Every structure is written in structure tokens, then in C-alpha cells.
Amino acid sequence: MMQKATQHAAQQGFKRGDFVLYRDPARYWTGQPNHTFVCQITFSWHTGEWNLRVVETGVETYRVSEEYMRLLPAAEAMVDIDTAPLRAANAAAAMDVSALAWLVQNDPRRAINGHPQV
DSSP: HHHHHHHHHSSSSOOTTEEEEOOOOHHHHHTTTEEEEEEEEEEEOTTTTTEEEETTTOOOEEEEGGGGGGEHHHHHHHHHHHHHOOOOOTTTHHHHHHHHHHHHHHGGGOBBTTOOOO
């Protein structure tokens, strides 16, 4: 099982700026709450370790093993926009508020001199 986790981490291809899900192994294995965080990679070490910034709090975590990180792909974060039923009568109700705002701001029909209007 450990070998699978190591292989999975090596296949991730992390880079600075990526968003990842990080699980604090000490907190997790001791049964403590709040052991998993959404983070952004801030630095990479030549040892295969990473520095992370917790997105919600801004707290830095140093020298994290990539075995406890999973990439959060942009495609998954944008799926509600990419699959939005734009022609449906209830399209706006089915979308996340931020997705709807982005679509409204980027609607070419609302642009004046190439700049979106809200």
C-alpha cells in the first residue's frame, strides 16, 4: 500500500503555485480534527519536499513530503462553468455564484470597447 502512495505522489508533477490537498500525517494518525487543508505550493526542495501555504489561513507549512499531497486540478475547480447548461431556463440557479459572476463579466455581448461591463 505504501508503494502505491509513493507512486501516486511521483506521478503528480507538482510545481510552484499549484493548489494541493495536504493531510498532516501527525494530526491524522493521532485522530486529531482539522488534519486536511487546501494549500498552495510556495517552494520546492531538491529533496522532493515542498513548502505550502494554507489557503484559508495563510499559515506556512515547511518541508512537506509529497506523499501527503494531492494535486487539485484546475479542471475540477472549473467544471461548473465548463458544463453549465447556458441555454436552460434555470441555468443561473444551477450554477455556483462565482461561476455566474465570471460568465456575466466575460459575456462578449456586454463588452464595450472590448471591456466587459457588469
